Amino acid sequence: MTRPGVDSLTVTSVAFVAANALHTAEHIRQGIHGLSWELLAAGSMLSVLAVATLLVKLRHAHRAPPIAAAVGLFAAGGVALSHLAPYWSVLSDPYPAVHVDLLSWTVMLAELAAALLLVVAGVSALGWRARPVRWTKSVRTGAAAAEEGRS
Numbered sequence: 001m002t003r004p005g006v007d008s009l010t011v012t013s014v015a016f017v018a019a020n021a022l023h024t025a026e027h028i029r030q031g032i033h034g035l036s037w038e039l040l041a042a043g044s045m046l047s048v049l050a051v052a053t054l055l056v057k058l059r060h061a062h063r064a065p066p067i068a069a070a071v072g073l074f075a076a077g078g079v080a081l082s083h084l085a086p087y088w089s090v091l092s093d094p095y096p097a098v099h100v101d102l103l104s105w106t107v108m109l110a111e112l113a114a115a116l117l118l119v120v121a122g123v124s125a126l127g128w129r130a131r132p133v134r135w136t137k138s139v140r141t142g143a144a145a146a147e148e149g150r151s
Contacts, residue, residue, distance in 0.1 A: 009068055012114065012121040013054040016072065019107070019114035020050040023079075026107040030100065036090040039082065046075055053118070069122030075115035083108050 024047060032040060053071045057064040081088070083095045095105060 007125070009064060009121040009125045010057055012072075012117045013057045013068060016075070016111075016114040016118045017050045017054050019111040020047055020075075022107045023111040026104055030104060034098075035093060038090040039093060042078065042082075042091055046078060049074070065122045065125035067122070069119050069126070072115045072118030072120075072122060076112055076119065079108060079112045079115060 024043065027035070027043070049071045053064075053068050056067055061067075078091075082091055082093050085092070085094060087094050087097060095108065
């Protein structure tokens, strides 16, 4: 049960900030000496976006849901490409290749999961609902329209 004013987008925004902070702390624990400045800048930018997303949500801005969905998608893609994909650019820090420990894997996967939950909460808060398609006579094309024309 949630308290008044606390919704899934708020909870996932807080969780994402916490997971991002843990991931940053984990990189510091591992040592940042082997990371490129581009990767450090991208990680710093992601941390700023995580905090900004939470602040936008706490201010009850109507833009919070799409911002959260976009930041979550960006974060999930960035974390996965950086840590799960093989080396592909200066933005790579592939965990399988650098043989990190279980704690590093756990924290990284927690941030990835939190980012994906942020996407789900953001899209859910938008209130999009699937609507059934209603076909009308004016929409007919192709063979059906040609048949009508011959009648």
